[in-house]
Amino acid sequence: MKIIRFVLAVWLCLLLASACVRTPRMSPPMPPEHLEPGVRRLEYTIQLGAFAEVDNAIRLARTLNREGWEAFYFRHESGLYKVRCGDFSSREKAQTEADRLVKSGVVIDYYLVAPESYRKSLPPLNPERSLRRGLIDSARSYLGLPYVWGGETPEEGFDCSGLTMAVYRLNGLNLPRSSRAQFEAGRSIPWHLLRAGDLVFFATSRNRRVSHVGIYIGDGKFIHAPSTNRKIRVDSLLGEYYTQRIIGARTYLD
Numbered sequence: 739m740k741i742i743r744f745v746l747a748v749w750l751c752l753l754l755a756s757a758c759v760r761t762p763r764m765s766p767p768m769p770p771e772h773l774e775p776g777v778r779r780l781e782y783t784i785q786l787g788a789f790a791e792v793d794n795a796i797r798l799a800r801t802l803n804r805e806g807w808e809a810f811y812f813r814h815e816s817g818l819y820k821v822r823c824g825d826f827s828s829r830e831k832a833q834t835e836a837d838r839l840v841k842s843g844v845v846i847d848y849y850l851v852a853p854e855s856y857r858k859s860l861p862p863l864n865p866e867r868s869l870r871r872g873l874i875d876s877a878r879s880y881l882g883l884p885y886v887w888g889g890e891t892p893e894e895g896f897d898c899s900g901l902t903m904a905v906y907r908l909n910g911l912n913l914p915r916s917s918r919a920q921f922e923a924g925r926s927i928p929w930h931l932l933r934a935g936d937l938v939f940f941a942t943s944r945n946r947r948v949s950h951v952g953i954y955i956g957d958g959k960f961i962h963a964p965s966t967n968r969k970i971r972v973d974s975l976l977g978e979y980y981t982q983r984i985i986g987a988r989t990y991l992d
Contacts, residue, residue, distance in 0.1 A: 795819035810904035856910025870935035924988025
């Protein structure tokens, strides 16, 4: 572990130093990204609600999660908070389940998100439209917000892997639910190949197993949901707490 921390610290120092002297230049067009075998592309998803208050979206996500939906909230570009859930192979299947939610009284209306609407389906005309750019934009949209999963108590109501799952699913990638499953699904990469949109994993418990995850955004920084009752924020991999606990990085894109 000491060797890993030393290599990481050296790499980050070199990275940050090079960023200070880098000459701005136009980036070339980026090729389409290909997925690692452990991550599927989302099909049809159900979108629900349009709330001015984030707490209302959180309550709806909790209600759905109690029924096993793996729902998540997000801040829409309109400024309203919405909820998404499900992954269906056809529009008909998604509509059937959405109608069931309406009949049960959970929601009064819904919208079906088609596979072609995700950023991954856009032509790679320039880096601003790339899938990695979409992951970072989605992650940044959560900054300052609480991240609550389906739990009813503080101990189970806050979940770092729920954030990473939500960010990837907002961009059409069905990332697994738990941090350990995410760790196993990705391809291990050395620190010098770490790119924005990849995930970084930490062992925050005594058993040294994967228990925390964040989204790398470049320049040695990552976005994550740090702990119960705290808001989503940016931290540095050079911070003492994280360098002592980081155990690896994973990518899901070529």
